[in-house]
Every structure is written in C-alpha cells, then in structure tokens.
Amino acid sequence: QLEQWELLFICLCFVEQYWSRQGNIQSLTEVDLDSYQANVWLLSPPCQPYTRQGLQKHSADARAFSFLNILELMPRMSKPPDMLLVENVVGFETSDTHAKMVEVLANSGLVTQEFILSPLQFGVPYSRPRYFCLAKRKPLSFQYQLFNNQLLLSPSPLFGNNEKTVIGENSQSQENWDKLIDSCQPIENFLEFTSSSDQVNTETGPFANAEVSGNDQETSETFVEGDEFKFGAIDQFVVPLSLIERWGSAMDIVYPDSKRCCCFTKSYYRYVKGTGSLLATIQPKNKGKTSSLKEQCLRYFTPREVANLHSFPKDFQFPKHISLRQRYAMLGNSLSVAVVAPLLQYMFANRHDFSAQELH
Numbered sequence: 001q002l003e004q005w006e007l008l009f010i011c012l013c014f015v016e017q018y019w020s021r022q023g024n025i026q027s028l029t030e031v032d033l034d035s036y037q038a039n040v041w042l043l044s045p046p047c048q049p050y051t052r053q054g055l056q057k058h059s060a061d062a063r064a065f066s067f068l069n070i071l072e073l074m075p076r077m078s079k080p081p082d083m084l085l086v087e088n089v090v091g092f093e094t095s096d097t098h099a100k101m102v103e104v105l106a107n108s109g110l111v112t113q114e115f116i117l118s119p120l121q122f123g124v125p126y127s128r129p130r131y132f133c134l135a136k137r138k139p140l141s142f143q144y145q146l147f148n149n150q151l152l153l154s155p156s157p158l159f160g161n162n163e164k165t166v167i168g169e170n171s172q173s174q175e176n177w178d179k180l181i182d183s184c185q186p187i188e189n190f191l192e193f194t195s196s197s198d199q200v201n202t203e204t205g206p207f208a209n210a211e212v213s214g215n216d217q218e219t220s221e222t223f224v225e226g227d228e229f230k231f232g233a234i235d236q237f238v239v240p241l242s243l244i245e246r247w248g249s250a251m252d253i254v255y256p257d258s259k260r261c262c263c264f265t266k267s268y269y270r271y272v273k274g275t276g277s278l279l280a281t282i283q284p285k286n287k288g289k290t291s292s293l294k295e296q297c298l299r300y301f302t303p304r305e306v307a308n309l310h311s312f313p314k315d316f317q318f319p320k321h322i323s324l325r326q327r328y329a330m331l332g333n334s335l336s337v338a339v340v341a342p343l344l345q346y347m348f349a350n351r352h353d354f355s356a357q358e359l360h
Contacts, residue, residue, distance in 0.1 A: 025066035030076040041081045043067070044335070047089040049097070053274070058095040068097065071104045080108060082140060083347055086133040087335060090116055093131050093151060101133070106149075110135040113142055114151040115343070119311070120260065121155050122338040125184040126309040128263040130339070134347045143349045158342040181259045187279070188256035190308040193234045239278060239298040248293045252277045264306050266332030270325065275332075276301065303327040311337035 049061035118129040264276035280296035
C-alpha cells in the first residue's frame with residue numbers, strides 16, 4: 001500500500017512526463033503506444049455509442065473512433081500490453097465494436113474473460129451494472145481457465161469459486177432478485193447526514209418557494225446563482241416542492257433502510273428522470289408514491305454519499321475549487337471500487353509471471 005505522498009509524487013511524475021503528449025487518441029501511432037512501455041492497459045472508452053438511450057450507432061459513432069484506432073494499432077506494436085481491463089455500459093457486449101475487440105485480442109495472443117457485474121453483487125445497495133473485459137497474453141493465464149472466452153454474469157471467480165452460482169443483477173427470478181437485494185447493506189450505512197437534526201426543511205430551505213424553470217426536468221441547480229454552495233449544509237440538497245409537483249411521478253424514491261438505489265449519472269442534480277435516486281428523509285407509514293411525496297422531505301444524495309456508494313475510501317476528497325455540478329459529473333462518470341478492485345486483483349493473481357523490471 002502506498003502513502004498519500006507517494007501517490008501524489010507518482011501523479012506529479014506522470015503529469016510531468018506525459019502532459020506534453022496530450023492530444024487526440026485518434027492521432028496516436030503504434031510508435032507512440034510503444035513509447036509508453038505499458039504492460040497493463042486500463043481502458044474505459046466512451047459509452048454513448050452503446051447506451052440504450054442513445055442512437056446505438058456502435059462503431060459508426062464518431063465517439064467510438066478513438067478506441068477503434070487503438071485496436072487497429074495493437075497488432076502493429078512491437079511491445080503490446082500483456083494485460084488489459086476494458087469497461088463499458090451493458091450493451092457494449094452486443095456491439096460490432098466488441099466483436100472487433102475480441103477478434104483483435106484473440107489474434108494478438110490474448111485470452112479474455114468477460115463479466116457483467118453490479119455493486120449489488122458485492123453487498124453495496126447500488127444498481128450500476130457494467131460490462132468488463134479482462135485479457136491476458138499467453139503464457140499468462142487466469143486462475144480459473146474454464147471461464148476463458150466466456151461472458152459471466154457472476155463474480156464467482158473473483159471470490160475463489162469456479163462455479164457460476166452467485167446471483168446476477170439480470171436474474172429473471174424474483175426469488176433470486178430478492179436474495180440479491182437482501183444481501184446488500186442498507187443505504188443508511190452510506191449516508192453523510194443521518195440524524196433527525198440533519199433533516200432538510202422544505203418550508204424554510206433555500207428552494208422552498210422556487211419557481212420551476214420551463215426547461216425539461218431542470219432541477220435545483222437552476223435556483224442557485226454563481227458559486228453559493230456550502231458543501232457542509234444539508235438544506236441545499238432539498239428537492240423543491242414545485243419540482244415534486246411537476247416531476248414527482250418520474251422520481252425514484254428510496255429510504256434509509258432501502259437496500260437498492262438507482263445508478264447516478266453525470267446529470268444528477270440537474271435533471272430528475274433516469275439520473276439517480278432521491279432520498280426520503282422522513283419515512284411514511286406506506287412507502288412509495290401512494291404516500292405524499294411532499295411530506296417525505298426529499299433530498300438529493302450529497303457528492304460524498306454518491307462517492308460512498310461508489311465505494312470510494314473515506315479519506316477521499318474533492319479539491320475545494322471543484323463545483324457541485326462538477327463533482328456530480330465526475331462521480332457519474334466514475335467506476336465502482338467495490339467491483340473494479342476484485343477484478344484487478346483477479347487479473348493480477350498470477351503477477352509472479354512478470355519480472356520486477358516488467359512491472360515497473
């Protein structure tokens with residue numbers, strides 16, 4: 001484990017060495033990639049070409065060109081990577097870009113194991129299913145080779161299990177889904193503000209009498225001018241009553257004892273529909289939209305709470321100059337540590353196959 005000062009030093013060295021090389025990935029050549037001398041590649045290509053809400057143009061989408069360029073260059077490299085991790089949204093696995101990736105990796109002597117995993121499968125009450133591809137160059141091998149060139153919906157191999165018995169988020173059985181949810185911690189374990197004294201005040205809070213903008217689904221960010229946010233104040237996260245009246249039917253409401261919340265996107269706090277769950281700070285006798293949402297004191301999850309649900313370490317902090325909108329955007333584009341960490345541990349399980357010099 002590295003100390004914070006060691007990580008900072010590494011980051012500064014990386015910036016000093018590579019900042020001058022920044023540019024469009026599509027302009028890179030195989031010589032450029034060889035010059036990095038990177039044994040391991042961690043890739044998260046743009047997801048927009050493969051999302052359900054998008055046009056699903058796949059490789060025809062201009063945002064896919066950078067990743068496709070890397071795939072084209074890999075066979076021409078003199079020092080190609082020995083291991084890769086690729087992350088993307090669910091749907092990437094059925095795209096022509098995925099087919100191209102698998103073809104290039106196989107022809108380059110790499111074996112793959114693919115997964116669709118969610119934090120829910122790791123006990124975190126957060127629904128964020130994502131596609132992951134692990135690849136290792138022969139003679140390197142995975143601990144469980146029977147899963148080579150397969151797509152798994154279970155994290156079983158990551159836990160030292162060679163059976164596909166762990167429940168996946170896409171399980172069709174209601175019984176299996178209930179078991180998966182029951183295995184998760186309650187949301188209250190991830191909250192920054194939990195006591196009754198931290199409840200928002202919908203009558204006197206800063207957004208109590210705010211007018212809803214005419215823009216489709218626009219939310220609380222509309223009602224704050226400039227940089228007036230105070231990151232330690234809970235009232236700024238209250239959902240305006242006028243917004244509840246207009247968009248209440250589109251809101252996903254969760255409670256402190258809930259064991260699942262929806263995926264947070266980079267548009268959380270700006271839009272309501274499909275951007276993430278809202279927290280009811282007062283629990284009614286009958287949960288759900290049959291109960292008055294106005295009486296439940298709805299609020300947004302804070303950036304710290306979203307980071308907690310992404311399993312970021314407790315000492316993680318944003319620089320003070322990063323705005324609230326920027327914090328939500330970066331968190332919405334981030335990865336779940338609870339999922340990625342076991343994947344990397346599994347991929348590096350046989351890292352003794354590398355020499356110390358190769359792992360520099």
